[in-house]
Amino acid sequence: MKILGIETSCDETAAAVVEDGKVVLSSALASSSSLHVKTGGIIPEVAARKQIESIIPVIEEALSPIGKENIDAIAVTYGPGLIGSLLVGVETAKTLSLVWNKPIVPTNHLVAHIYANFIDRQEEPGFPIVSLVVSGGHTDFVLMQTHGDIKYLGGTRDDAAGEAFDKTARLLGLPYPGGPEIAKVAEQYLSQELNLFPRPMINEDTIDTSFSGLKTAVLKHTKENPDFDKNLLAAQIQEAIVDTLVAKSLKAVEKYNPKSFLLAGGVSANKRLREKIIEALKDKTEVFIPNLKYSTDNAVMIASAAFFNYKPIPWQEVTANPSLVIEE
Numbered sequence: 001m002k003i004l005g006i007e008t009s010c011d012e013t014a015a016a017v018v019e020d021g022k023v024v025l026s027s028a029l030a031s032s033s034s035l036h037v038k039t040g041g042i043i044p045e046v047a048a049r050k051q052i053e054s055i056i057p058v059i060e061e062a063l064s065p066i067g068k069e070n071i072d073a074i075a076v077t078y079g080p081g082l083i084g085s086l087l088v089g090v091e092t093a094k095t096l097s098l099v100w101n102k103p104i105v106p107t108n109h110l111v112a113h114i115y116a117n118f119i120d121r122q123e124e125p126g127f128p129i130v131s132l133v134v135s136g137g138h139t140d141f142v143l144m145q146t147h148g149d150i151k152y153l154g155g156t157r158d159d160a161a162g163e164a165f166d167k168t169a170r171l172l173g174l175p176y177p178g179g180p181e182i183a184k185v186a187e188q189y190l191s192q193e194l195n196l197f198p199r200p201m202i203n204e205d206t207i208d209t210s211f212s213g214l215k216t217a218v219l220k221h222t223k224e225n226p227d228f229d230k231n232l233l234a235a236q237i238q239e240a241i242v243d244t245l246v247a248k249s250l251k252a253v254e255k256y257n258p259k260s261f262l263l264a265g266g267v268s269a270n271k272r273l274r275e276k277i278i279e280a281l282k283d284k285t286e287v288f289i290p291n292l293k294y295s296t297d298n299a300v301m302i303a304s305a306a307f308f309n310y311k312p313i314p315w316q317e318v319t320a321n322p323s324l325v326i327e328e
């Protein structure tokens with residue numbers, strides 16, 4: 001089955017055709033990320049306008065090697081995300097579903113991040129699965145007994161891990177998006193001991209955590225030490241976030257004893273997190289980490305999630321839901 005996936009939840013406009021949830025036949029992406037560097041963050045209105053400009057060319061590019069007549073269904077992100085951006089993808093997908101007479105599968109962006117781990121893989125992750133979805137807006141631990149059976153286990157009580165990267169990067173004067181920037185400049189200090197900042201709730205018997213205190217700690221440190229070494233602080237920030245995520249992942253795996261552990265979401269692109277998660281969990285469960293190009297937002301994962309959770313509904317009933325959560 002060939003599914004056309006469409007993703008427009010934030011500042012990426014993406015379309016892809018994926019066969020049977022795993023084989024990528026085409027993938028196209030346009031990003032308005034560079035426009036947001038100047039403002040240090042996304043202006044939703046600017047992102048939405050860019051989505052309108054990019055959506056048709058991106059879909060055309062994804063369809064060109066396959067042909068629209070060979071598509072079996074259309075999958076589209078309906079949430080969570082920015083309402084203006086989401087609407088562009090949702091309304092386009094509904095129109096195409098009607099005009100081409102193809103089934104439409106509304107897809108949860110957060111669930112789709114998990115499916116980035118199924119792409120280009122001979123061996124699928126075995127159930128039960130524990131997954132950590134770490135993105136710009138979410139830090140969610142979930143338990144999946146099978147496809148479509150997802151239970152939220154815990155996560156951050158305030159800021160998401162990606163948000164912590166982005167906000168602290170801003171305090172250091174690094175450009176948006178902050179996560180990859182912090183990772184880049186931190187590289188030179190990774191062999192040092194890096195325990196300047198607290199690892200919140202790390203010793204508590206819960207997989208919940210909190211990242212808002214990190215912002216305050218970084219702000220305080222930069223005020224008290226005006227000649228701080230930006231790169232060293234970046235390494236300190238990254239280590240505090242990574243260590244917290246790794247400790248909580250270990251707790252989740254020990255508690256739920258899953259067959260597989262899947263790292264997912266934009267922050268899974270972080271090299272330090274990838275290395276430390278594998279090291280900490282490799283003797284306890286099978287660890288899956290998405291191919292780098294499917295870690296951050298893309299449409300391949302949308303088409304893949306729709307294949308494994310194939311539930312088409314009438315196009316009239318598809319509506320964007322900006323505040324959708326992972327356990328629907």
Ligand code: KG4
Nearest residue numbers: 135136162177179180266267269270296297
């Ligand atoms: O999943 P994603 O692409 O978009 C959302 O659904 O939010 O995640 C974006 C988040 C941003 O906060 C970004 O800073 C973070 O992922 N990110 C990273 C890295 N690459 C992206 N954080 C740390 N290290 C990275 N290499």
Ligand code: ZN
Nearest residue numbers: 135266296297
């Ligand atoms: Zn995302």
